[in-house]
Amino acid sequence: RGPNDPEFLPLRRLLQAVVLQGKLENLAPNLEGQIVESILDGVPYPATLLQQCIRRIRAEQSVTYARAAILKASLVRLRRMSHHFSSEVTMALDPTNTRPAYLLGRLFAVLERIQEAAQPGINATIRDRFYGAASATPVAVFPQLLKLKNHHIGKLDSPQLVTYFEKLVGQIIEPLGTFPAQLSMQEQAEFALGYYHQRQDFFKPKESAPAAS
Structure with missing residues (x-):
């Protein structure tokens, strides 16, 4: 919060x-x-x-x-009420949460942040165009978003920032595996929380993350 x-x-x-x-x-x-x-x-x-x-x-x-x-x-x-879910729902970013929907939400937030760093002052981000599809049918959207990421990364002037973002994307994608075809309503909730947690985490003061203007 x-x-x-x-x-x-x-x-x-x-x-x-x-x-x-x-x-x-x-x-x-x-x-x-x-x-x-x-x-x-x-x-x-x-x-x-x-x-x-x-x-x-x-x-x-x-x-x-x-x-x-x-x-x-x-x-x-x-x-x-269900034994199907075993992981806790945290208040803030949970780097240990490897549930696909949560990871996808985090990934979407990272890709948006890369775009913002590459295009300062942009009026509309990938969130405005792709959030609905990304949170419901990931396989139809994320391959395209990752291609856009490469384009945006190429516009960054800071090698340190490039390394930071590429490492973060890699850490999220590694346990993810393939992109799901569809997300259930509960999984869409996890996606939204992953997005929100990652987004909020970007604006917390931290020593290891270089500033994105």
Whole structure:
């Protein structure tokens, strides 16, 4: 989360993050009540909450703090009830998470950051054009994005920055293997969290990462 984001968000503010124009009148009927029941009963949140959150992210190409919080909370509840998921859902970047969807989200954030470093002040990035497809059908998009990455890398003036980005891309791709044909709704949530975590990590002060202007 950002320095000005509260640790805990009120339910109404979270719900505003998943509806058109942030207007609660656009909220699915009974969703708020179903969420409260889920909290009281300790069961997974309604599938509609996750679906609406993913829908807004894809429509706006934007993973906000509130949306990331919803995705994390939804996945945590689901994993408590299922033995299928074994890894924890962290609050920040998890370099040990090798789940493909999470890695793909991280990779997308890195490719976007490379583009921003190569084209300072750019108005629209790969996120604006490719986020929806990348998060749903990775195999159809990522080969093209990696070719674009090579083009953008070639525009960087700093050898140190080139080395940093190439190493980071390699570290993410190595455990990934092949690109999946499709991602489920839960996997799209993991993709969004991977993207959000990696994106936030870029703006944390660190000694090892050279600055990208």
